[in-house]
Amino acid sequence: MKRIKLRPSKRLVQILSVIVLLVVVSALIELSSLFVTLLLCIPLLIACVDCYFSRFGHNVSIELSTNQNMALYRWQPIKLLLKNKAKQVLRADISIHLTNALELAEAVKSIELEANQQAELSYSMRAHKRGDADISAVELRITSAFGLWQSNWLATHRTQLKVYPDFSRVTSKQHLNGVTNKPINGLKLTKKRGDGIEFHQLREYRQGDSVRQIDWQATSKRRKLISREYQEEQNQHVIVMLDASKKMAIEAKEGSHFDHALNALLLLSHTVLKQGDWFSMQSFNQNVRWLPSVKGAQNVSRVMNHFYDLYPDQSSSDYVVAVNQLIAKRSKRSLVLLVTTLDEQSIDELLPAIKLLQKHHLVALININNRSVSEVLKEPIQKYEDATSYCAALSLLNTHKKNMAKLRKEGVIAIDCNPEQLLPHVLNTYLNVKHSGAL
Template sequence: MHFLIAQSKLASDMGEEMQWLSQLPWLLLVMLSLPLVIVALATRVFPTRLWAGLLAIPIICSVLVVFSPDWLVVVALVDGMILIVTTIDFALLWRGSGGGSCTGIEVTREIGRSGSLGVPMESTLRLRNRTSMRLVGEFCDDLPEYFTAEPAVHSLDLLPGMETKALARLTAHRRGAFELEKCYLKISSPLRLWQRQVTLAVHDRVNIYPDMKQLADYALLARTNRLSLIGVRRTRRIGQDSDFERLRDYTRDDNYRHIDWRSTARRNKLTVRQFQSDQSQRLIFMLDCGRMMTNHRDGYSLLDHALNAALMMAYVALQQGDAVGMICFSDRVHAYIPPRGGASQMNRLLQAGFDQFPRMVESRYDLAFLHLSSRCKRRSLVTLVTNVVDEVNAEVVVDYLSNLTGTHLPLGVLLRDREMFVAADAPQHAALAAIAATPAGELPPPASESIDDFTMYRAAAAADILVWREEILTGLRHRGVLVVDAFPDELTAPLVNQYLDVKAKHLL
């Protein structure tokens, strides 16, 4: 009886010993691999899916150890082989890719110093492999916020001593100055068990300006007398410009009374006299960069739309020979460009306005107009681009623009809120859109009666605000202030038309 109990106890002890031995390969593999994993994380070298797949082999063998202790030796050999292979592969990757400094990998970037908002610009990365190993993996450029790239990632397969070139099209969705500081590489080891992430410093600065394609479009349409295609109307001048400018070839839209017959006979080609308009007049833009300009339309802020329209009007004015200046302000004056003429002034205006953004602060109109009065004594067309949403703000705008009459010719550009007009003109559609945009937990499921009530109240509130806004515009006009009332995305043509109207009527 005692013999049977001892034999049973011995078998139980042997089973526990075998169970512990079955776990020994796993414990051994973990203990030996732990330093390697720590080194890998410190050096930004990470195991791949293939490395994880290799672990399936010792898992299967360890399961077999439970049924047959003979598999214990096989598990130990497999663990040792995996450890040796992964260590060698890691060492090859680390040494072959240049060690900690990655001195054998060189990257340069070729990109323009400036770009336009929303217009793709080309960026070229050149990567040279001066290491002793073949670089396989992928790499990508550093993308600042508000940038997108096509393609975003480039594949990499580069032999030692070779060079590759990758072309991408970067698109900026915001104006301003941006820094491209790095290039990111992901390099695989020779056996694809490890993957190293490398960051290389490649510093470039890119200035993103408003899209100036509209200036080229205007110049082209102006040469062919087709400005009506972009909403700019021909304004009939009071009187006739009599200052001779130059002779040029006749075009179909020229007045036949301007044909110079002597020059035509001498050149044997129809030639007309071109007259220049009054020059040396002054325009000053005052761009509000405060909280009133923070709303967005079509992905751009009100200030973006205002700046685009102002630059277009400045381009037209400079083409007419006028001097243009600009003041950007919010709670302080951020930039001031004195009025000047010439083609170089357009670059100064771009440099002053491209990195101005709307700020969540109250605009100090008093500081802006004090800055104007102290630096601009000569009569000018002062164009204030802003938005009015409350009575306090509107009263300040009306007072300061009205006080300019007599000294300057004030022009108030007030931007419309399209949602407000839609709510007043199509209340049912606007109400349904507002309900659909409201989070589910904030409103109960609307019944037809509640929708009708919501529509009625929303339309009434929008109509009341629009009536108040029209009273503000009427008050400005009665005080001698010119007014442009337009939607932000449709501002350019009305603003240019207003300027041409001022020139035609000689109001300056």
């Protein structure tokens, strides 16, 4: 441990205050100078001796343990084991040094530990920002033997942490409301035939099975009706294009549009991989991140580790550049989910990019609504400024509806949703496309 600070304790300040008071009183009543000298020297001598011995390192061992993977905004325990190997009592206030992304429920804990004893302290820590964080050190403010000084000692204990989205909030009943494979605009549900299905297994004939499902060879061998059972093709490819521009930094409940999008899309990747399909993801703007062709539910951690620390930048979306980058990486037909937040200027930039993307892929646009527009429309109109704001918001809403209708006419699966309902919408879009045989 390294000493970083030394300061007088409250006890020493109180003693010195009393001494000064006594000196003043003795001067008023004209006591002897010998008495005044002793009154000053004895406490100062004790304080100097106490300060001298407080300079030496204390024989204390510290062990810190916590889970290195954290969930955003969720409290997580830290265990701190202290062993006092010295022959004297250890009285200390203990704190943990964290990066700015982390906070402790109780910053400082006090302990009094007898010689050759140990104790375990429990802290609660949470993160308020995704990405990398760390615990750098443990600080002990140790009180000296006579209690006149406090010395601060720093023990380096660097622990690297990763802060992931809190999926327990996203997968709650409220957020998953509506995941029922409902039909979506722009997609016609059909029974799949031929290449859209794969043979799964043979089973006994059930009422309602099509005659085409009957396997006559197996039926003749077993002397009872046997049907073929099929499943959806498991080698389809789903690509997510996630807008990482300043529009996605708009604040919503429990985070920004980008936070909600990242949470939902990471959970979508889990569903896609469990279904046996391929998953790729590209964030686009100044910094492009690309994760190609992941398959297998056991590899969902690859998706999470690639994007958990991603944040939107302050630039504007360039859809055409992003689409060209994607086509250069993957031109074989796939389902592309483009997740963004549209404004009144976006449609002119978006349409050329969508048409270019449609030459190679089935495109679904997931637009996260800006709640400020709906909030203005809900406000009561009491003065002229309120009426002006209402009319402006209504004009924006009508323009947006026309733009979405224009996209649907172009064959785009165009979906509007609020940030809190993004997860069921992206899951429904994927499942409906998979079951429809549109790919």
